[in-house]
Amino acid sequence: MTITxxxxxxxxxxxxxxxxxLVAGPFLSACATGGGGSxxxxxxxxxxxxxxxxxxxxxxxxxxxxxxLEVVIFKGGYSDEYATQSHEPLYKKAFPGATIKHQGxxxxxxxxxxxxxxxxxxxVVNNSGTDNLDGGALINAGQLLDLTPLFEAPSVxxxxxxxxxxxxxxxIESGLGGxxxxxxxxNYVYTAYxxxxxxxxxxxxxxxxxxxxxxxxxxxxxxxxxxIVPFGYAGKNASYYAYWMILISAAKxxxxxxxxDIDNLADNAWNNDAVKQAAAAWAEIGKFMDPAYExxxxxxxxxQQNQGKIAFYPSxxxxxxxxxxxxxxxxxxxxxxxxxxxxxxxxPYEAIRAAAAEGFIVPSKAKNAAGGLEYLRxxxxxxxxxxxxxxxxxxxxxxxATEGLTLSPGLTSVAAAxxxxxxxxxxxxxxxxWYKELETELRKQTNALMFGRISAEEFATxxxxxxxxxxxxxxxxxxxxxx
Amino acid sequence: xxxxxxxxxxxxxxxFIASFLAAPLAIxxxxxxxxxxxxLQLALTNSRGISPDFQYVGLDNFTRLFEDDVFWAAxxxxxxxxxVMPLVTIAIALFFSFLLNLGGGQKNGQLxxxxxxxxxxxxxxxxxxxxxxxxxxxxxxxxxxxKSGILNSVLGWxxxxxxxxxxxxxxxxxTIIGVMVWQGVGFYVVLFSAxxxxxxxxxxxxxxxxxxxxxxxxxxxxxxLVWNTVQVGWVYxxxxxxxxxxxxxxxxxxxxxxxxxxxxxxxxxxxxxxxYYRFGYASAMGVALVFLVLxxxxxxxxxxxxxxxxx
Numbered sequence: 103m104t105i106t107x108x109x110x111x112x113x114x115x116x117x118x119x120x121x122x123x124l125v126a127g128p129f130l131s132a133c134a135t136g137g138g139g140s141x142x143x144x145x146x147x148x149x150x151x152x153x154x155x156x157x158x159x160x161x162x163x164x165x166x167x168x169x170x171l172e173v174v175i176f177k178g179g180y181s182d183e184y185a186t187q188s189h190e191p192l193y194k195k196a197f198p199g200a201t202i203k204h205q206g207x208x209x210x211x212x213x214x215x216x217x218x219x220x221x222x223x224x225x226v227v228n229n230s231g232t233d234n235l236d237g238g239a240l241i242n243a244g245q246l247l248d249l250t251p252l253f254e255a256p257s258v259x260x261x262x263x264x265x266x267x268x269x270x271x272x273x274i275e276s277g278l279g280g281x282x283x284x285x286x287x288x289n290y291v292y293t294a295y296x297x298x299x300x301x302x303x304x305x306x307x308x309x310x311x312x313x314x315x316x317x318x319x320x321x322x323x324x325x326x327x328x329x330i331v332p333f334g335y336a337g338k339n340a341s342y343y344a345y346w347m348i349l350i351s352a353a354k355x356x357x358x359x360x361x362x363d364i365d366n367l368a369d370n371a372w373n374n375d376a377v378k379q380a381a382a383a384w385a386e387i388g389k390f391m392d393p394a395y396e397x398x399x400x401x402x403x404x405x406q407q408n409q410g411k412i413a414f415y416p417s418x419x420x421x422x423x424x425x426x427x428x429x430x431x432x433x434x435x436x437x438x439x440x441x442x443x444x445x446x447x448x449x450p451y452e453a454i455r456a457a458a459a460e461g462f463i464v465p466s467k468a469k470n471a472a473g474g475l476e477y478l479r480x481x482x483x484x485x486x487x488x489x490x491x492x493x494x495x496x497x498x499x500x501x502x503a504t505e506g507l508t509l510s511p512g513l514t515s516v517a518a519a520x521x522x523x524x525x526x527x528x529x530x531x532x533x534x535x536w537y538k539e540l541e542t543e544l545r546k547q548t549n550a551l552m553f554g555r556i557s558a559e560e561f562a563t564x565x566x567x568x569x570x571x572x573x574x575x576x577x578x579x580x581x582x583x584x585x
Numbered sequence: 586x587x588x589x590x591x592x593x594x595x596x597x598x599x600x601f602i603a604s605f606l607a608a609p610l611a612i613x614x615x616x617x618x619x620x621x622x623x624x625l626q627l628a629l630t631n632s633r634g635i636s637p638d639f640q641y642v643g644l645d646n647f648t649r650l651f652e653d654d655v656f657w658a659a660x661x662x663x664x665x666x667x668x669v670m671p672l673v674t675i676a677i678a679l680f681f682s683f684l685l686n687l688g689g690g691q692k693n694g695q696l697x698x699x700x701x702x703x704x705x706x707x708x709x710x711x712x713x714x715x716x717x718x719x720x721x722x723x724x725x726x727x728x729x730x731x732k733s734g735i736l737n738s739v740l741g742w743x744x745x746x747x748x749x750x751x752x753x754x755x756x757x758x759x760t761i762i763g764v765m766v767w768q769g770v771g772f773y774v775v776l777f778s779a780x781x782x783x784x785x786x787x788x789x790x791x792x793x794x795x796x797x798x799x800x801x802x803x804x805x806x807x808x809x810l811v812w813n814t815v816q817v818g819w820v821y822x823x824x825x826x827x828x829x830x831x832x833x834x835x836x837x838x839x840x841x842x843x844x845x846x847x848x849x850x851x852x853x854x855x856x857x858x859x860x861y862y863r864f865g866y867a868s869a870m871g872v873a874l875v876f877l878v879l880x881x882x883x884x885x886x887x888x889x890x891x892x893x894x895x896x
Binding site: 396545 | 631728729730731747749750751752754838839842843844845856860861863
């Protein structure tokens with residue numbers, strides 16, 4: 103090798119975060135006064151914890167009551183009505199003297215990049231869509247505000263609780279970035295993962311979703327007797343739906359540390375007993391699948407579930423909306439957590455994997471950055487979250503914000519699962535995005551395991567080999583996470 | 586006219602030729618030679634394709650290639666496709682074109698094809714008209730692993746359980762080869778028919794008069810006379826054996842699966858490039874692929890060289 107691994111890492115880090123113009127990096131950071139984050143913010147930015155004297159529970163960020171606020175929303179699948187008709191009025195209610203400038207656009211990146219370069223930035227940006235801003239590049243250039251003060255501030259609905267306590271665990275972690283990692287992004291939309299079934303079918307057959315794998319097996323026999331396949335997923339293009347289940351079970355057995363170790367490429371992370379037990383438990387259920395499923399794509403299997411041929415299908419909370427057109431009358435989606443594998447599981451049955459998405463950022467050089475934080479705090483109020491769910495048919499990260507709303511059956515069960523899970527949230531897996539080679543291997547081995555070609559032991563061994571290979575490969579940039 | 590001097594005559598003569606050659610040569614250099622050279626250059630770097638700056642890493646990518654199981658799996662698959670697909674395609678195509686042109690026996694003293702041969706010709710050519718991806722999508726339905734799959738429901742009439750054509754690791758590649766043959770046969774039927782049409786009928790009739798049966802007529806007379814065409818077909822099919830990208834991409838489980846059972850080099854190059862962003866390594870694979878194809882073409886042309894038969 104003519105270059106040291108360190109060189110590769112640095113260079114590829116820049117490439118990975120997609121620092122769009124290498125020249126712009128140093129230039130922009132030169133504009134910032136120091137270490138990035140809130141310290142590097144322009145003078146108008148708040149110093150929430152320091153300025154405690156005048157900050158109140160109603161105005162924790164010392165927002166100037168008449169300071170104008172500029173909001174830029176990505177006008178995509180969720181449209182921007184939730185902002186214009188709910189979040190912005192909420193802000194206006196708190197600060198009647200403020201004028202709000204709203205922009206709903208698709209090309210967030212193209213529109214805002216020159217404004218970031220010129221220093222004239224909006225106060226809140228919903229950074230989403232294909233043409234979004236490169237978050238990593240902005241963090242490196244000190245352009246984003248550290249959102250820690252937001253999460254430490256009192257919540258709108260109950261000042262005795264901090265914002266971080268009224269949102270789903272894992273939300274803050276999902277928005278971490280930079281080195282050292284700080285929460286620069288608020289991910290607002292809540293996605294839960296679990297087993298999806300037809301509640302009406304279960305009612306008719308007198309079945310209840312199994313809470314342990316022993317019950318799952320008993321149930322599988324009962325379903326089989328009725329000519330219904332107890333569990334199925336699409337091997338042709340959606341084997342990752344199945345590996346999510348295996349990883350969730352592994353985390354339930356051994357705690358989130360199992361998944362963190364896997365992400366961090368810790369030695370023998372895949373050889374952990376929790377992984378093996380989870381793989382073995384799911385492989386047992388896999389035996390009940392129709393071998394043909396390995397050759398089908400996700401919509402084919404999902405449609406079969408709609409036709410009452412499959413009892414449980416692993417997926418996330420988008421499934422109900424995705425299948426809306428194919429769901430027949432009398433089919434009622436419901437989601438339940440994955441069953442417990444052992445009686446000594448680290449997490450209870452109720453634990454679900456949940457992840458937050460749809461990022462909101464506050465530029466550090468915003469003229470009314472305090473207002474930006476306040477806007478996000480208002481978004482995280484129950485009212486703001488409820489309005490969002492009503493307008494977009496999607497759940498937010500705000501806990502218990504759907505009270506009094508008429509939700510679709512699937513969304514209702516997700517909300518119930520979310521409430522039941524409480525703080526027992528299975529963490530997301532970053533390696534899926536960090537190490538694509540490893541992820542590809544996991545897809546392959548998941549099909550091999552679930553369709554009975556390899557044992558759980560072999561599954562663990564092969565994945566460990568792949569993880570070791572990734573770890574040893576100096577051309578792959580390594581990342582770590584602690585939470 | 587003296588040698589080495591630019592006399593008006595020489596300029597006119599060579600200028601005339603050059604003007605004809607310039608355009609195709611330029612296109613060839615810009616769109617074939619230069620990308621290949623650039624791939625060779627990229628193969629020596631660690632480029633990730635998203636940044637203009639990268640380092641030269643010597644032959645590291647090629648060393649890596651030799652240790653890559655998936656690469657070798659893909660090479661083995663090309664080997665199998667290369668052994669089976671052209672042979673089967675050519676055999677079937679020759680058989681069909683013989684039947685279509687000469688297999689029908691004598692009619693009014695003339696050899697002709699079997700009954701309805703002009704209709705069959707159209708039918709056989711049909712797959713060639715379809716784009717490869719459409720063939721792929723079509724075969725998704727044909728090879729559907731469930732009872733309702735077209736092929737499996739036919740088997741179902743005979744009480745045979747559904748077959749996982751693309752699911753069984755031992756069967757998947759053969760299934761893909763089958764689809765390649767199905768798609769290829771039509772074109773070679775037409776190609777060989779043209780070859781047979783080019784042979785004077787008297788030769789066949791003379792052989793028939795001497796009492797040659799259809800078997801002898803095919804192996805002793807027809808095949809040697811269309812050998813050149815077969816040779817061309819062989820090279821074409823051999824090169825096609827190094828592709829198979831679209832069919833594998835559309836048909837196989839998990840793109841190249843199950844368990845790498847169907848993966849091919851173009852698919853791995855695609856994956857390395859657009860999933861892993863390893864442009865350097867993908868280029869190294871590309872260089873290996875070009876090398877394999879060129880070796881095959883050169884070998885085939887050398888081995889199958891025969892004396893031309895003049896008539």
